[in-house]
Amino acid sequence: MATPLEDVGKQVWRGAFLFADFILSQPVMFRGATVLELGAGTGLTSVVMATTAKTVYCTDVGEDLLSMCKRNVTLNRHMTEPAGGEVRVRQLDWLQHSLCTDADGEFSWTEEEVADLYDNTSFIVAADVCYDDDLTDGFFRTLYQLCSNFTHSCTIFISIEKRMNFTLRDMDVSCEAYNYFSHCLSQLHDLMDGRCCFRVEQLPSNFAQFFLYERIEQLELWKGTFSEPAAFAGSSVTW
Numbered sequence: 591m592a593t594p595l596e597d598v599g600k601q602v603w604r605g606a607f608l609f610a611d612f613i614l615s616q617p618v619m620f621r622g623a624t625v626l627e628l629g630a631g632t633g634l635t636s637v638v639m640a641t642t643a644k645t646v647y648c649t650d651v652g653e654d655l656l657s658m659c660k661r662n663v664t665l666n667r668h669m670t671e672p673a674g675g676e677v678r679v680r681q682l683d684w685l686q687h688s689l690c691t692d693a694d695g696e697f698s699w700t701e702e703e704v705a706d707l708y709d710n711t712s713f714i715v716a717a718d719v720c721y722d723d724d725l726t727d728g729f730f731r732t733l734y735q736l737c738s739n740f741t742h743s744c745t746i747f748i749s750i751e752k753r754m755n756f757t758l759r760d761m762d763v764s765c766e767a768y769n770y771f772s773h774c775l776s777q778l779h780d781l782m783d784g785r786c787c788f789r790v791e792q793l794p795s796n797f798a799q800f801f802l803y804e805r806i807e808q809l810e811l812w813k814g815t816f817s818e819p820a821a822f823a824g825s826s827v828t829w
């Protein structure tokens with residue numbers, strides 16, 4: 591509650607621990623994959639992911655935060671290098687419409703990386719990134735832009751903590767950010783306009799716990815699957 595919004599990326603949130611636990615309990619799923627993390631903050635989830643995945647694009651905004659994240663990645667290389675995993679810290683701002691490819695930016699993308707991202711990303715992951723409605727809009731817009739330009743199917747994992755707040759508007763306790771997240775998930779489904787299909791499900795959170803944190807019941811993990819319509823022939827597209 592005391593963290594100013596601009597500094598939220600400088601601490602590890604429970605959603606990151608939950609998803610890191612999920613990776614460690616399902617390492618085969620991610621083995622050798624190309625993964626994009628959105629709103630990575632300290633980089634913990636990307637580092638854990640790179641203990642099994644091949645390339646992890648670990649993204650967030652702001653030189654300051656990205657530099658801290660890169661330091662964390664470097665400090666933890668001994669965890670990722672033995673498995674051949676690599677974390678590349680890059681800028682990806684949900685409020686911008688393109689990836690920064692300026693040659694002189696430390697966290698800019700090369701043309702090869704952009705091509706690799708579009709051609710090879712099989713997982714997009716994000717931990718605790720839906721806490722402000724404007725940012726949540728930007729986050730879902732980014733997801734849509736990325737996935738609708740992929741030539742292959744992609745799986746998305748989003749962890750979220752359903753935070754209850756008292757609001758003067760409702761004069762009651764509500765979970766507005768969570769409700770907006772649910773609303774955006776259903777909008778994303780409607781946006782898919784026949785170019786691809788989107789299925790979503792909440793995963794049970796009963797996998798093994800490796801990290802020390804409180805796995806409260808408000809912590810949730812969601813899985814979304816984007817794929818070509820043909821892949822769903824004969825099955826009902828669920829929502």
Ligand SMILES: C[S@@+](CC[C@H](N)C(=O)[O-])C[C@H]1O[C@@H](n2cnc3c(N)ncnc32)[C@H](O)[C@@H]1O
Nearest residue numbers: 598599602603606629630631683684685717718
């Ligand atoms: C609550 S923190 C979660 C950090 C990390 N995933 C974790 O769970 O520990 C939200 C993250 O979203 C990032 N973020 C906020 N606005 C963003 C934007 N416009 N584009 C990309 N990332 C953004 C923040 O910098 C921060 O790292």
